[in-house]
Amino acid sequence: MLKRLLVATALAGAALAVPAAALPASAATLAHASTAASCYKQSGTHWVCITPGAFCPKAAHAHYGYATVTKVRYKCTYKSSDPYWRWRRA
Secondary structure, eight states: OHHHHHHHHHHHHHHHTOOGGGSOHHHHHHHHHHHHHTTOEEETTEEEEEOTTSBOOGGGTTOEEEETTTOOEEEEEEETTEEEEEEEEO
C-alpha cells in the first residue's frame, strides 16, 4: 500500500515537471507568451522589450515597439487572415 502511494506520488510529480518542449505547440506558445509579456514596458508613445510575432497587449494596439534583441521596429497590427493583434515588422 505504501509502495503504491509512493509510486503514484512520484508519477504525479514527474507529470508536473514536463518541459515546455514536450507540451503541445499551443501550450508551449502560451507559456512563452506569458514569459515575454512580463517584459513589455511602455516608454512614452512606444513600447520596448517586445517579442516579434507575439500577441500585443490592448494598450499597444496600433502603436510601435522595439524588439528586445535586435532593436528592430515593430507595430502592433491586426490582420483579418490572422485575427489577432500581433507585433509585426513595421
